[in-house]
Amino acid sequence: MKAELVVIGGGPAGMGAALEAKRLGLEDVLIIEREQFPGGILQQCIHSGFGLHLFGEELTGVEYAQRFIDQLGPAGVRLLTDTMVMEVAPGLVRALSPAGLIEIQAGAIILAMGCRERTRGALNIPGTRPAGIYTAGTAQRLINVEGYLPGRRAVILGSGDIGLIMARRLTLEGADVLAVAELMPWSGGLARNIAQCLEDFAIPLYLSHTLVEIHGKKRLRGVTLAQVDEEFQPRPGSQRYFPCDTLLLSVGLVPENELSRQLGIELDPVSGGPRVDQTLSTSVPGVFACGNVVHVHDLADNVTLESRRAAAGAVAWLARPVRGRELAVGPGENVSYVVPQRLSLPVSGTVSFLFRVRKPRQEAVIEVVSGGRVIWRKRRRGALPAEMVEIKVPTADIPAADSLTIHCRGEK
Amino acid sequence: MESRASHREVSVAVFFVHGGGDLLLYDVVIIGAGVVGCGAAYALSRYNLKVALVEEGAEVALGASGANSGIVHAGYDPLPGTLAAELNVRGNSLYPQLCRELDVPFCPTGSLVVAGEGEESALDILLARGRANGVADLALLGRDELLNREPNLSPDAAAALYAPSAAIVSPWELVLALAETAAVNGTDFYFNAEVTGIRVGEETLRGVDTSRGPLLAPIVLNAGGIKADLLAALAGAERYDILPRKGEYLLLDKDISGFVRQVVFPLPNPVSKGILVLPTVEGNVLVGPTAQPVWDREDRSTTGEGLAEIQRGARKLFPDLPLRRVIASFAGLRAVCDSGDFVLRSSARVKGWIDAGGIQSPGLSAAPAIWERLVQLVGGLRELEPRERIKRPPLLRLRDLPLAEREERIRENPLYGRIICRCEGVSEGEIVDALHRPLPAVTLDGLKRRTRVGGGRCQGGFCLPRLLAIMSRELGISPLAVTKSGPGSEVLAGLLAKGEER
Amino acid sequence: MMKKTMTCIICPLGCRIEVEGERAQGYSCPRGRDWARQEAAAPMRILTTTVPLRGGEIVLLPVRTRGPVPKDRLWECLARANSLLVEAPVRVGQVVCPDLAGTGVDLIATRTVAEIGKD
Known part of the structure; x- marks a missing residue:
């Protein structure tokens, strides 16, 4: 089999990239999706909060996905579902499905595998290993897609958006949510989700708290939470036992880069995804990446926008497979990572930089620095670690230097 | 092909038919499905004996055998003159051949x-x-x-x-291979069967009582691991403390x-x-x-x-x-x-009681030599008549095959082409196989250990919902009855309260 | 007039808005201002949930109220939605329950689902 462009993953990133590539004139675009339906994780996101940027209306995740799914057929995007990519090399994709082994000669490849949730193991939570411990996303699938109630009394560890959303879901489906515990002194989720998922249902949020022990031999019997000090160590005497049969973990997402590693793509240890340029080109020529496989986004709309840039990058590369000189982009003060991690020269128009701050700032000043000189500066009302910051820098301001650094200064 | 119904299911059926009666007669009952118990069953399966193995958990290797370093030690650590030293070195020398025979990894x-x-x-x-x-x-x-x-x-x-x-070996794969081989050679496995009493009459063993009923046998082999001393005390055999x-x-x-x-x-x-x-x-x-x-x-x-x-x-x-x-x-x-060494002996007080207790490190390394000892001890109590031992059905390890060979398998069974566990690359076909082996997986943990499904970096986050559906379909049970590790560890609390007829 | 402080749920910004009578401050857009006034007077929410689906490729149909419903009637709306049983096929946007629990707001499907065995 052959395709000009193979897109690995049929979630919002993959569908967005494939549709954009078709719009830009590619003949033959193929999406490979491991699930039975396209849509990715959005198929279990029945809550609203999607599409405000892109469609100007508030949609649920499922509706947002449906808008793209409905375009695939008319646009002529080919779609292989129930198919798992096993091996990738530049120009070659090998996948398995119940129909057998599929080998595809690919002009260009876009990686859009999304991300997965951090698990208990990654947190090293001590205690027993009973049934009843789920990542928030697994519980979301069990409830919203399969129709099962995973438990009746739940504690949620981590205040990321999925955890907050699941606190409300569990409550609406008849379970008691006793607490949401967050290690940091601020929530990892959006303020509006705290309001409409926790406060609306009087679910307590414990900031600066952590889980210190899991109890129960067969099924979870309870958890012990404790307050933490500035070093994130439990404060003696602050332990509190919560009897519950369910623990949901909402403690972060990790880009899913098994295939990227196979390709030998350079990864950014902080974002967890491939290091890309402004066209979303990875370090391997002809291989692009977009969406949560690059870095974890908080809005599907941003994933779609990024996927379009990746499609444009792939289409341009297919027309003219050369790469210019590179300029490194790096995080500075109070910035954990920046995407893109480099610019391929020449650049034109404006360049979008996406980044996350390390600590919240009430009043933020964002500066782009090159060669010790501030080349671009903007004030901004507030910046939170939970929220991705986007700045658009006119390329006319970008000097032909070797590197750029992005800072987010300002008052606590 | 042989009938897919497992030995265990057959035995359980017999058990309930005769439950409470004294009709279940064995030559040897082994207590404990760890590396010692399953290994003893494997070693005894070379002889013309009717053997039963009782295990309080839902699976093999739930104790120390399933949670250790997986090392076959060289044998420089135990003090010279101890049983541990002797059997470690002997066990080490037996391992390469044993693992070849059982088709389990040995590195x-x-x-x-x-x-x-x-x-x-x-x-x-x-x-x-x-x-x-x-x-x-x-x-x-x-x-x-x-x-x-x-x-x-x-x-x-x-x-x-x-x-x-x-x-290094995979202790779990080893124990499972031992148990499966014993099962296809006629050993009856009783899981979720806690030993509640030892029947002794005139200082001679008569059998064991379990939470699932009695099993009569003149020889009982105690491989009860962490509870071996309690079982020995229950039998009235010589005491030791774990x-x-x-x-x-x-x-x-x-x-x-x-x-x-x-x-x-x-x-x-x-x-x-x-x-x-x-x-x-x-x-x-x-x-x-x-x-x-x-x-x-x-x-x-x-x-x-x-x-x-x-x-x-x-x-x-x-x-x-x-x-x-x-x-x-x-x-x-x-x-x-408490003695600091393995306890391997026939009881002088209770005829027919054999202890294999205190098997801590280097127990896994010594295990093949321990079984040899146990066979000798059984041989001291009755005559042993050798017989042919058959192999368990071969395992299909798709991940070790090149993709082209996997395609051939997919043509035989399309389910080998549907990847359920993305982290470990496990297909639906392999999961279905594991649910129908001589000792089938009956829990999610059992499935994970047999196929590695859910054992990777996502720890089952993506595949759990699909595993529930497959287990429910293949085992003919409700998804609500699927457990993590046996009764009491059900994964789901219920169906959502929706609609009139779900 | 009592002063009310709230977190705006209209967009991801999550502005803190103070409302006192008709006066609101802290919002960043007109939608936020209007939402805050409404929230101070009578809070409204969009309900999203699922209803059982018969004969479809999937067993649950995701649904939502077309617009917001009074927050204090959320549980009533949910109970009504939970009593429904929908037949496949369904188109996204299709009304699965008009005038949900007498709120005047329709409950609509948020996903297109084909009949099982058909595309």
């Missing part, structure tokens, strides 16, 4: 005991002990050769004792596979061999264990202190070990005997 990695500057003399003691125990090819290595073998080792490492005969010792472990992601190439020990301390770092046969890195005495014989919880101790220990040997790549932590209980 002869060798092992290193690493000493720092000024500590080298401690290695001489181990070397001398090893030689006294009859361990072959031990050698002392200097720093250069050491770092050559393990480039990531701490620069503080000055010398090491190298034992080329040390190896002091449970907890060992906690951290399992690291496969993506750092190759960081450590062999089993690396620090210098041993008076209680244990210390925190070691080693590869697993699956390609992960394993770190641990701690050695903490506990009272509760069911306390397999990990602790904050334990996990911190493991991290400290690991960093001492490998300062750059990426401990952030932890994917799971677990703990096992080692059955340490």
